[in-house]
Amino acid sequence: MQPLFNGYPLTIFLNNRYTDLQNHIDSLTPLVLERGLSVLLEEIENKFFLQVPLLKENEIHADHNEVSVMQTNFGRSTADKATKFTFFIPFLGNVELLQHEPSCTNSLKLEIERIEQGQIIISITKANTQSKEIKEELERAIKNIKTFLSYVEDNVQGFYPNKPEIESHGMPVTGFNSVVSATARYELEKRQTKLQKDEDIFKNLGYPLKRKESTFPDYTAVPLQRKIQSISLQQQQSEPSLSDDDYEDILFLLSNMSLVIERCPEAFIKLNEESLRMHFLVQLNGLYEGQATGETFNAEGRTDILVRVNNKTIFIAECKFWDGEKTVTNAINQLLSYLCWRDTKAALIIFNRKYNFSSVLKKIPPVVEKHPNYKSTIKLESESSFQFILHQNNDIEREIKLAVLAFNVPVVANSK
Structure with a gap:
């Protein structure tokens, strides 16, 4: 079984992702920065935006198979036959947000079979049961997952980086994706302004530019990765x-x-x-x-x-x-x-x-x-x-x- 929402705190994940954003912008070379603000913003948003998972409950499908379940009676172990019901719940969103613990007062622990190919897989094994009992247990599991996803949504929408310099530019400073866009625009503009200032100072010195031995650029263009899913x-x-x-x-x-x-x-x-x-x-x-x-x-x-x-x-x-x-x-x-x-x-x-x-x-x-x-x-x-x-x-x-x-x-x- 695999636990859900049981990794290190979601707030730490969000702060680390925000730090990665700033490090990414700092690592951009002058040649990359020349590609234009709108292009760079789109690439950064593709890389760092987060989508809280949405369960596609109308597309749930299921399977079942017979399994052996070990029972212990008076110190003796026996294998009894039971039925394992497996439910496949498709979702849209960032799978990482299913793995970290959101800030909440709910002490409930959630476990699933596994996460695979954009699906949360839940299994319920019973020896003697009715369909009503199975369905009620599945509905409880889905309700608990959605409850925790609401906590995740609150954490993502409430993300606040405490960056007064961004706020002073009239940009939104709450909500992770809004913060990503605002920070990226602010930091990119700041870097481009600095590079332009450096270039102006250098030109005013009046010395010729040192020619590089290699005529090839010192960076490699990396194709964008699709974040969540591609359009078919x-x-x-x-x-x-x-x-x-x-x-x-x-x-x-x-x-x-x-x-x-x-x-x-x-x-x-x-x-x-x-x-x-x-x-x-x-x-x-x-x-x-x-x-x-x-x-x-x-x-x-x-x-x-x-x-x-x-x-x-x-x-x-x-x-x-x-x-x-x-x-x-x-x-x-x-x-x-x-x-x-x-x-x-x-x-x-x-x-x-x-x-x-x-x-x-x-x-x-x-x-x-x-x-x-x-x-x-x-x-x-x-x-x-x-x-x-x-x-x-x-x-x-x-x-x-x-x-x-x-x-x-x-x-x-x-x-x-």
Whole structure:
């Protein structure tokens, strides 16, 4: 058996990772720094961002087999037959965050069979049992894992490096990924400024530059490693497209932002549409190697969230605050104007702040079904997530999968 959340404290892991970030920036040579701030920032975020694991409970699968269990009775050992039930729970996120002990008051110890290929594997062995008993034990195990993951989320979101020089530049200083971005930008700009100053001083000395004996650069470019998982591209006439599994993974990741909002409501109270969108971009870039961008030109306009591979668009999403049924209709029209003929997967993210959320959720499906491009409803993912089939403008045969995800954003309480 393998323990979960039982390594050295998570706070130490986060501090060590942050120290590794600073050492990494300090180790960059002047030649590497010349590659540009935006390129370096993307590479650093790919390397150091953290994604708290999300359990994909709707994809759990299982197996069973007969095993021998040793029993001791009155000093004698006998082998009895039992059944071992094995459950495979897929997850998305950094596996390291399943291994370290978060800061919490829960003394519960968790053990699993093992972690393998993006799956938590749990086994339950019983000699005489009922399916109800097995299911209840599995549900308890999953509930305990999710409880500890909430502690991990609190530690990651509450990470604070105590760097007043970064805060003085107006950058966020809480939340590990936000701290990584802010620190990387600050330290890279500081290093580039120093190197430029050194270069100016050297030029003013008036001496010629000493020529190196070798004409080859003294560094090696290392290709980026994919952090968590890669996007599986379906090839059709040499055009990349997003596989259905990766589309569902993206929607799953976006949908789980509701958990982040619920756990840290104070962090979202005053955020506008652009700031909320950035939180979703951080999640996508944390999982898909920094290929998600915001407000990028595509087709006839600009879209809020865009995922590209090899300069080809494979996923588009639009973010809007709910202000009546026209919000959905106008947003769909806007998305359709963005989509090129090869674009087949999109999402509409609805933020609600002013209205009764249950009422908003009831209105979304009928509004989409009235749209002239509507073809069918795929399924109701949850109370706040929907999927539909639409068709491209001017091409009724070209179908588009559209997911509509709704989020209730907290508001500032009225003072009395």
